[in-house]
Amino acid sequence: xxxxxxxxxxxxCKSGTSVKIECRSLxxxxxxxxxxxxxxxxxxxxxxxxxxxxxxxxxxxVEKDKxxxxxxxLTLSTLTVTSAHxxxxxxxxxxxxxxQTNYGYTFGxxxxxxxx
Amino acid sequence: xxxxxxxxxxxxVQEGEDFTTYCNSSTxxxxxQWYKQRPGGxxxxxxxxxKSGEVKKQKRLTFQFGEAKKNSSLxxxxxxxxxxxxxxxxxxxxQGGKLIFGQGTELxxxx
Numbered sequence: 001x002x003x004x005x006x007x008x009x010x011x012x013c014k015s016g017t018s019v020k021i022e023c024r025s026l027x028x029x030x031x032x033x034x035x036x037x038x039x040x041x042x043x044x045x046x047x048x049x050x051x052x053x054x055x056x057x058x059x060x061x062v063e064k065d066k067x068x069x070x071x072x073x074l075t076l077s078t079l080t081v082t083s084a085h086x087x088x089x090x091x092x093x094x095x096x097x098x099x100q101t102n103y104g105y106t107f108g109x110x111x112x113x114x115x116x
Numbered sequence: 117x118x119x120x121x122x123x124x125x126x127x128x129v130q131e132g133e134d135f136t137t138y139c140n141s142s143t144x145x146x147x148x149q150w151y152k153q154r155p156g157g158x159x160x161x162x163x164x165x166x167k168s169g170e171v172k173k174q175k176r177l178t179f180q181f182g183e184a185k186k187n188s189s190l191x192x193x194x195x196x197x198x199x200x201x202x203x204x205x206x207x208x209x210x211q212g213g214k215l216i217f218g219q220g221t222e223l224x225x226x227x
Contacts, residue, residue, distance in 0.1 A: 032212065034214055034215065036217075041222075042219075042220075043204065043217045043218065043219045043220050044159065044204070044206075044217045045217075046214055046215070046216065046217075049214055060117070093158055093159070095159075095215070097212045099212065103161060104149045104151075104161035104162075104163075104164050105149065105161065105206075105215060106161070107151075107158045107159050107160075107161075108158065109157075109158050110157075110158045
């Protein structure tokens with residue numbers, strides 16, 4: 001089946017620093033990837049749609065300058081949390097659609113970000 | 117805006133009892149998908165429903181898509197402790213487009 005690899009799985013950073021999260025599709029090409037954020041006991045909130053070779057589409061209320069998304073190739077999308085603050089601490093998950101109806105969307109294993 | 121509402125938020129059942137979670141979209145969906153997430157894990161795809169009125173079964177799980185393609189349900193017959201987790205519905209308004217997740221239903225099963 002389709003696999004999406006996400007790294008790192010956990011990261012702790014200091015306030016004011018930036019953190020980069022990578023999302024790779026391992027066995028399929030993904031022209032589009034999706035980035036979600038999930039707080040404890042809550043649902044997945046779509047942050048942005050990452051488009052290969054073009055600008056990402058951000059959901060309403062998501063700061064573009066804070067959450068930088070780059071989709072430079074058909075298999076890699078990155079999310080950079082810039083100037084992180086404690087309120088950015090969350091679980092970030094990426095996903096992609098492999099193009100096969102019976103498989104739905106494939107999710108990465110998520111990144112637990114803690115800003116101290 | 118596009119919203120997917122899901123109820124109930126929590127469901128506590130005795131092992132062997134049935135369980136149902138419901139989803140409703142504010143607008144017509146292209147398809148609806150169901151995912152299961154265990155604590156600390158990521159969502160795992162269960163099924164996708166595309167056709168109006170579609171019903172699909174996976175062993176003890178029955179998934180339904182409404183005639184208007186706005187609502188859906190997941191029913192688990194005779195729950196087991198392995199069914200524990202949070203079940204999310206996610207609606208897509210076009211194939212391959214963004215998914216809008218429901219709030220999720222957290223299922224706990226008492227042995």
